[in-house]
Structure formats: structure tokens, C-alpha cells
Amino acid sequence: MAIGIFDSGLGGLTVLDALTARLPGQDFVYLGDTAHAPYGMRPAAEIYDLTVAGVQRLFDEGCGLVILACNTASAVALHDLQVNWLDPAAHRVLGVFVPVIEHLTRRDWGDNSPPTHTGLRDVALFATPATVGSGAFPRELRFRARDVRVEAQACTGLVEAIESGDLGRAREVAAAHVATLRTRLPVPQSAVLGCTHYPLVEAAFRAALPPETTLVSQPELIAASLGDYLKRHKGFAGGSGAVRYLTTGDPARVGAHAGIFMGRALAFESAAAA
Ligand code: DGL
Numbered sequence: 001m002a003i004g005i006f007d008s009g010l011g012g013l014t015v016l017d018a019l020t021a022r023l024p025g026q027d028f029v030y031l032g033d034t035a036h037a038p039y040g041m042r043p044a045a046e047i048y049d050l051t052v053a054g055v056q057r058l059f060d061e062g063c064g065l066v067i068l069a070c071n072t073a074s075a076v077a078l079h080d081l082q083v084n085w086l087d088p089a090a091h092r093v094l095g096v097f098v099p100v101i102e103h104l105t106r107r108d109w110g111d112n113s114p115p116t117h118t119g120l121r122d123v124a125l126f127a128t129p130a131t132v133g134s135g136a137f138p139r140e141l142r143f144r145a146r147d148v149r150v151e152a153q154a155c156t157g158l159v160e161a162i163e164s165g166d167l168g169r170a171r172e173v174a175a176a177h178v179a180t181l182r183t184r185l186p187v188p189q190s191a192v193l194g195c196t197h198y199p200l201v202e203a204a205f206r207a208a209l210p211p212e213t214t215l216v217s218q219p220e221l222i223a224a225s226l227g228d229y230l231k232r233h234k235g236f237a238g239g240s241g242a243v244r245y246l247t248t249g250d251p252a253r254v255g256a257h258a259g260i261f262m263g264r265a266l267a268f269e270s271a272a273a274a
Contacts, residue, residue, distance in 0.1 A: 001064050001237070002027035003027070004058030004065065006051070006054045006067070007069045008032070008034075008038060008040075010162060010258055011070065013032075014196050014219045023227060025240065025241050027243070029063055029243075030243065030245045031054055032246070032248070032254065032268075035247075035248035039128070041156075044076045051073040055093055061246075068096060071097065071196060075130070076134050081093060096196065097140065099222050100192060101144065104145070105145045107145075111144070118146075122150075124150075124151050124191040125137050125138070125153065125192050126174075127194035133154075151181055151188070153177050153180060158174055158197065159195065162261065171203075187213065190216055193218060246269050247269075
């Protein structure tokens with residue numbers, strides 16, 4: 001059975017790359033909602049409606065499990081979607097926050113004991129305005145880790161630059177946001193690229209951060225977490241390593257922009273056509 005990967009646009013490709021490397025025999029269907037990207041500037045109700053529509057589109061492709069490879073959708077829509085819309089007996093939807101929080105705090109998600117000293121002192125979060133505005137990331141961290149400081153930087157303009165295929169501009173915007181955050185937190189202990197688009201310009205973030213800062217790679221953590229999940233839920237796994245790429249935007253344009261950032265051509269299909 002194919003696993004669905006949903007993002008507002010190109011960002012989820014960073015997650016998909018890590019997933020195909022770790023699970024080479026697994027089928028995937030990728031859906032980028034390019035027609036409505038960026039999500040990060042939209043109100044919560046719109047993000048919820050667009051996320052539900054995208055997830056339903058992947059269920060219609062036969063996916064039993066969908067990964068919300070989008071921090072904005074995971075932060076803003078996932079909880080409501082699971083409580084008010086999803087039938088867990090028929091389908092499952094997983095977000096991308098849990099593996100990062102578990103990694104940083106070295107605690108299982110299900111561990112509801114009081115916050116402990118985890119060794120985590122200060123964290124820089126780079127994310128979309130909607131993700132930062134949701135407060136979900138610092139809330140989940142502080143629920144588990146005592147005395148942790150989170151400095152969040154809403155990286156306006158970065159997803160727009162990436163979706164328009166402008167690599168040079170994207171690098172400049174990323175470096176400018178790191179410089180702004182460093183006026184508040186000069187040497188973060190850890191930095192999280194909390195938007196799946198941002199690893200597409202990871203080198204620009206790395207270059208602008210001090211060498212002491214550990215950059216957390218969300219795609220690798222998600223891939224490890226999904227590999228573990230599939231061992232426990234074998235019914236969602238299977239296939240022969242086939243990957244399809246769907247977009248709600250113009251397939252030729254999206255494929256060309258994906259090629260700029262991924263370094264290889266990707267054949268996108270129209271999500272409307274199937
Ligand atoms: N890539 C998504 C995320 O991880 C959303 C970016 C956007 O559409 O603003 O947050």
C-alpha cells in the first residue's frame with residue numbers, strides 16, 4: 001500500500017527523500033498543494049480546510065496512511081483533523097513534530113511525567129508565521145523539558161522564494177532570518193528548521209549559524225520514526241519502491257522548480273487529472 005506525503009508545495013520533498021532512502025521498497029504518493037502555497041501566511045481555518053482536502057485526495061489515491069510533511073499543517077490542523085474528521089479505523093495521519101520533540105528532549109511522546117532536566121538549554125526555531133503563532137513547538141518542548149528557552153523566528157518570504165524557484169533569493173532570506181534571530185540568541189545550542197521547505201537551503205542556514213550550534217535534521221528523524229511505526233503497523237507498508245508526484249499547481253512549472261532545489265528532474269502530475 002502506498003503511503004501519502006502531503007505538503008503545501010515543494011517542502012515535503014525533503015522528507016520524501018529521507019523516506020525513500022530509508023524505506024527503498026515502499027510506494028509513496030506525494031501531493032504538493034502548490035496552488036494554495038504558502039500556507040504559513042494563512043489563517044488557521046484555511047490551513048485546516050486545505051489540509052483536510054489534501055489528505056482526502058491522498059486517501060482517494062488508496063493511501064491508508066498519510067504523513068503531514070508540513071510543520072504548518074501539523075501545528076495548526078493535525079489535532080483537530082484527528083479528533084473531528086478522521087476515522088482512525090479506516091486511515092491514519094501522522095505529523096512531523098513528534099520525532100523532533102522526542103529527539104530534542106530524549107523522551108518518548110507518550111511519557112506524560114513532569115518536565116525534567118534534559119540537558120536542553122536554548123533552541124532556535126525557524127518556522128512559518130503560522131507555526132510560530134501556534135506556539136505548539138515551545139509548548140510541547142516545555143511540557144517535557146525544564147528550563148528550556150525557545151527563540152522562534154518567523155521566516156517570512158522564504159517559502160515564497162523557494163516556491164518561485166529563486167535559489168539565490170531563498171539563500172539571502174534564510175541568512176537574514178538567522179542574523180535577526182542571533183540578535184536575540186547569539187549562539188543557540190540547537191537550531192530546528194521547523195518548516196520542510198527550509199532544508200532545501202540548509203547550507204545557507206548552516207553558514208549563518210555559529211559552528212557550536214547543532215542543526216537538527218527533521219527529515220532524517222521523521223524517516224527513522226516512520227520506519228519504527230511501520231514495524232508496528234505492517235498493514236500500511238508495501239509496494240515496490242514506486243513514487244508518484246502530484247501537484248495542484250502547474251506540473252511542468254512545479255517539476256522545474258523542484259529540479260532547481262533537488263538537483264534532479266521530477267515528473268509531476270496534475271492532482272486534478274486523476
Ligand atoms: N512546508 C510547510 C511547513 O513545513 C509549509 C510552508 C508554507 O506553505 O508556508 O511548514
